[in-house]
Amino acid sequence: MKQIYFDAIAGTPIYPEVWREMEPFIKNEFGNPQSLHSFGEGPRAAIEKARERIAKLIGANKEEIYFTSSGSEANNFAIKGLAFAYQNKGKHIILSSIEHQSILNSAKFLEKLGFKFSYVPVDKYGIVDPDDVRKFINKETILVSVMLANSEIGTIQPIEEIARICHERDVLFHTDAVGGIGYLPIDVSKLGVDSMSLSATQMYGPKGVGALYLRKGTRIIPLIHGGIQEEGKRAGTENVAGIVGFGKAAELALEKMEDRNKKLIRLRDKIIAEFPQKVENVYLTGHPKKRLPYHSSFCVEYIEGEAMLLSLNMKGIAASSGSACTSRTLKASHVLLAMGYSHALAQGSIVFSFIEDNKEEEIDYLLEVFPPIIKRLREMSPLYNKQITKEDR
Amino acid sequence: MKQIYFDAIAGTPIYPEVWREMEPFIKNEFGNPQSLHSFGEGPRAAIEKARERIAKLIGANKEEIYFTSSGSEANNFAIKGLAFAYQNKGKHIILSSIEHQSILNSAKFLEKLGFKFSYVPVDKYGIVDPDDVRKFINKETILVSVMLANSEIGTIQPIEEIARICHERDVLFHTDAVGGIGYLPIDVSKLGVDSMSLSATQMYGPKGVGALYLRKGTRIIPLIHGGIQEEGKRAGTENVAGIVGFGKAAELALEKMEDRNKKLIRLRDKIIAEFPQKVENVYLTGHPKKRLPYHSSFCVEYIEGEAMLLSLNMKGIAASSGSACTSRTLKASHVLLAMGYSHALAQGSIVFSFIEDNKEEEIDYLLEVFPPIIKRLREMSPLYNKQITKEDR
Numbered sequence: 152m153k154q155i156y157f158d159a160i161a162g163t164p165i166y167p168e169v170w171r172e173m174e175p176f177i178k179n180e181f182g183n184p185q186s187l188h189s190f191g192e193g194p195r196a197a198i199e200k201a202r203e204r205i206a207k208l209i210g211a212n213k214e215e216i217y218f219t220s221s222g223s224e225a226n227n228f229a230i231k232g233l234a235f236a237y238q239n240k241g242k243h244i245i246l247s248s249i250e251h252q253s254i255l256n257s258a259k260f261l262e263k264l265g266f267k268f269s270y271v272p273v274d275k276y277g278i279v280d281p282d283d284v285r286k287f288i289n290k291e292t293i294l295v296s297v298m299l300a301n302s303e304i305g306t307i308q309p310i311e312e313i314a315r316i317c318h319e320r321d322v323l324f325h326t327d328a329v330g331g332i333g334y335l336p337i338d339v340s341k342l343g344v345d346s347m348s349l350s351a352t353q354m355y356g357p358k359g360v361g362a363l364y365l366r367k368g369t370r371i372i373p374l375i376h377g378g379i380q381e382e383g384k385r386a387g388t389e390n391v392a393g394i395v396g397f398g399k400a401a402e403l404a405l406e407k408m409e410d411r412n413k414k415l416i417r418l419r420d421k422i423i424a425e426f427p428q429k430v431e432n433v434y435l436t437g438h439p440k441k442r443l444p445y446h447s448s449f450c451v452e453y454i455e456g457e458a459m460l461l462s463l464n465m466k467g468i469a470a471s472s473g474s475a476c477t478s479r480t481l482k483a484s485h486v487l488l489a490m491g492y493s494h495a496l497a498q499g500s501i502v503f504s505f506i507e508d509n510k511e512e513e514i515d516y517l518l519e520v521f522p523p524i525i526k527r528l529r530e531m532s533p534l535y536n537k538q539i540t541k542e543d544r
Numbered sequence: 545m546k547q548i549y550f551d552a553i554a555g556t557p558i559y560p561e562v563w564r565e566m567e568p569f570i571k572n573e574f575g576n577p578q579s580l581h582s583f584g585e586g587p588r589a590a591i592e593k594a595r596e597r598i599a600k601l602i603g604a605n606k607e608e609i610y611f612t613s614s615g616s617e618a619n620n621f622a623i624k625g626l627a628f629a630y631q632n633k634g635k636h637i638i639l640s641s642i643e644h645q646s647i648l649n650s651a652k653f654l655e656k657l658g659f660k661f662s663y664v665p666v667d668k669y670g671i672v673d674p675d676d677v678r679k680f681i682n683k684e685t686i687l688v689s690v691m692l693a694n695s696e697i698g699t700i701q702p703i704e705e706i707a708r709i710c711h712e713r714d715v716l717f718h719t720d721a722v723g724g725i726g727y728l729p730i731d732v733s734k735l736g737v738d739s740m741s742l743s744a745t746q747m748y749g750p751k752g753v754g755a756l757y758l759r760k761g762t763r764i765i766p767l768i769h770g771g772i773q774e775e776g777k778r779a780g781t782e783n784v785a786g787i788v789g790f791g792k793a794a795e796l797a798l799e800k801m802e803d804r805n806k807k808l809i810r811l812r813d814k815i816i817a818e819f820p821q822k823v824e825n826v827y828l829t830g831h832p833k834k835r836l837p838y839h840s841s842f843c844v845e846y847i848e849g850e851a852m853l854l855s856l857n858m859k860g861i862a863a864s865s866g867s868a869c870t871s872r873t874l875k876a877s878h879v880l881l882a883m884g885y886s887h888a889l890a891q892g893s894i895v896f897s898f899i900e901d902n903k904e905e906e907i908d909y910l911l912e913v914f915p916p917i918i919k920r921l922r923e924m925s926p927l928y929n930k931q932i933t934k935e936d937r
Contacts, residue, residue, distance in 0.1 A: 154582070154583070156583060158576070158579060158581065158583065161575070161576035161578070161579050161584075162574055162575065162576045162781065163574065164572075164574045165570065165571065165574055167571075170570050170571050173570065177558065177563050177566065177570070177750060178558065178560075178563050179557075181555055181556065181557045181558055181751075182554070182555065182862075183551070183554035183555045183745075185554070186551060186554050186862065186864060187850060187853045187854065187857070187864070187865075188551065188853060188856070188857040188861075188862035188863070188864075189547070189857055189862065190547070190549060190551065190862045191554075219613075220612075220613030220614075220617070220752070220780060220783065221613075221768075221779075221780030221781055222780070222781075223768055223769075223770040223771065223779040223780035223781070224613070224768050224779075224780050226770070227767075227768050227769055227770070227779075251770065252769075252770045252771050252779070253768070253769060253770030253771065253779050253780070256766075256769035256770055256779070257769045257770075259769070260765070260766075260769055264657065350781070352576075352781050357570060357785070358574075358781050358782065358783055358784050358785070359613070359752055359753070359781075359782070359783025359784070359785070359786050360752070360783075361780075372653070373649075373653075374620075374767065374768070375614075375616055375617050375620050375646070375767070376616075376620055376645075376646060376649035376650045376652070376653055377616040377619070377620070377644065377645045377646030377649055377650075378616065378645050378646065386614075386616040386617075386620075386645070386646050386649070387613055387614030387615070387616035387617050387646070387754075388555065388614055388615075388616070388743070388745050388751050388752075389751065389752070390613065390751055390752025390753075390783070390786065391751050391752070392750070392751070392752070393752050393783065393786070457580060460580045460581060461580065463581070464580070464581040464582055468581075469575075469579065469581035469582065469583045470581070471579060471580070471581075472580075
């Protein structure tokens with residue numbers, strides 16, 4: 152059976168150019184980058200080259216890039232690290248209600264230590280109104296975090312405006328850019344962010360590596376205390392091969408971004424146009440235009456996401472119902488609930504996110520096999536049989 | 545020029561069997577282990593196989609192994625995570641004075657949050673007296689951390705006795721086993737530890753992966769909050785290839801341990817016997833027998849470690865003066881100071897730690913080129929010229 156991969160948000164393939172650059176640092180160059188002898192030189196230089204490439208992708212200086220093991224670690228580092236570093240100024244932090252679990256659960260942890268959180272709502276497209284952020288800022292506010300683009304609904308936020316409002320009030324602004332990095336042109340100076348989380352996983356790089364951009368002069372308390380790595384801000388022997396791969400993926404992303412996006416947008420717009428036409432009671436989630444180039448997401452009424460995923464998998468199609476970080480919890484997405492979807496509808500979430508090798512024919516195949524699956528699942532659904540109407544939405 | 549590597553504590557080469565098992569997960573198997581479709585199956589199974597192999601190496605159950613990105617992360621996870629989880633019981637924690645920076649700096653962080661720390665002294669060999677631990681335990685004590693073996697001096701601690709004392713008093717016991725894992729036979733039940741940090745870096749595995757053993761039933765607060773990975777205890781997309789490599793390295797360590805150690809001990813004992821004979825005012829640091837099989841460490845009076853390392857490097861020999869995590873700070877080692885060495889002597893620290901490919905001839909070469917280096921450096925040393933005597937020790 153042919154295998155079709157529509158789950159870029161859970162991770163993309165890795166470019167051969169990327170693993171080829173990683174290979175020497177897996178097999179031969181085993182020196183510790185911190186060593187004072189020549190075995191450390193190659194690894195150390197390779198890390199600095201990667202740092203430069205990633206900085207270039209986002210318009211930063213290389214000294215502003217700190218490597219981590221994932222986007223989740225970068226988010227924990229930013230939220231906790233900035234909270235601890237600036238707590239003497241205040242203990243109030245503002246988050247969008249659709250942040251990633253690594254931000255939301257960091258907040259729950261910090262709440263127990265006396266920090267206060269406010270959650271900015273989103274509209275039906277999942278968009279934060281910058282004016283709402285302004286209203287939530289008070290004298291105690293030290294930090295605002297709104298993600299660049301949500302990987303469950305694809306929606307891109309008005310980051311630049313939100314950052315400007317934060318800075319008018321002397322409040323730090325963090326954005327989780329994991330879903331957008333490598334796809335959206337990002338210039339940290341133009342965006343005006345103080346910190347930003349990145350990951351290689353969704354941009355044709357390796358797993359196990361991420362980074363935090365931290366604007367020069369911004370203080371932070373380490374998440375991983377210890378040695379002198381990453382200027383003393385993130386301890387632990389460096390994942391040299393992973394970092395090298397991330398760097399190469401960043402370089403390639405910059406080269407390929409425009410062409411890759413053109414391809415991906417064609418796939419995205421095809422499914423967005425055709426899928427809801429094929430089956431009744433299917434709704435696009437997130438914004439129709441202000442969304443990630445590789446991302447389409449829908450709610451299929453009367454069915455649970457998991458059942459769809461397993462049925463599609465049996466047809467050789469890989470998709471997801473939301474973030475990989477929550478995929479097995481089988482809870483209704485907090486993102487869709489925040490957008491005003493009912494629990495029932497939120498549970499019918501499905502995300503098709505594309506990699507550059509995907510073909511239009513693969514979407515045609517999906518649109519051929521998926522409607523009968525939906526029909527069959529609906530016939531088994533008590534919800535469907537009760538004929539719950541659209542007013543439930 | 546031939547290159548000789550005597551710096552196993554900074555990282556070992558990786559076995560070809562290890563990277564060959566990693567390769568498919570770098571190049572092809574890019575699925576997210578949390579995905580509900582078939583692309584996730586291979587990576588998920590591979591992680592569980594690795595977990596089993598690591599559990600087997602230390603006599604644990606696989607459910608007790610949580611992957612991290614490094615030994616430093618595992619130490620942060622344990623110290624902070626257990627402190628937060630058990631703070632209602634008390635806020636006092638006991639550490640040995642020669643713990644790794646990732647433990648000591650986690651302690652400094654926790655001190656600001658109201659935790660109290662006591663530091664158990666060590667004797668001239670760097671050994672903790674279990675009775676001292678007993679004396680330091682009070683009603684508020686929730687946790688004791690003493691490392692299994694110190695990578696700067698090689699000394700192995702009486703972990704079993706310390707763990708027993710802790711449990712008599714209903715106190716948790718953590719050990720940082722990064723230096724010993726893969727070399728010392730470890731059985732967590734026999735040792736009686738509640739948590740233990742591991743890393744692949746020094747045991748012929750890849751960089752960028754570590755693990756925490758956590759005894760079943762022990763509560764912990766995550767260091768990296770977020771998704772459901774690692775049973776919700778450690779978020780972030782898994783470093784699948786790294787984890788696979790760690791697992792294979794663990795399997796091989798178990799197979800090869802005895803033979804490998806025989807070889808390493810021969811090298812270790814050769815240099816310990818011969819080096820102080822070759823040059824005056826050179827002292828073995830750490831215990832002569834109760835030490836890591838691959839580890840020798842010395843203080844060379846009147847010289848700074850860095851100067852020796854750079855000179856040796858010019859002769860093609862890679863060594864270190866202590867932990868890679870502090871190598872570039874050029875401070876006198878806190879470990880040697882805790883053992884009663886003077887600042888001057890502690891700065892003359894040098895560590896030769898062996899990999900299994902090392903040959904006795906390489907030690908002969910070292911013992912040939914090193915004495916003239918020492919002579920030359922001493923001639924340039926103001927300390928030496930002042931003829932500071934051994935009473936300074």
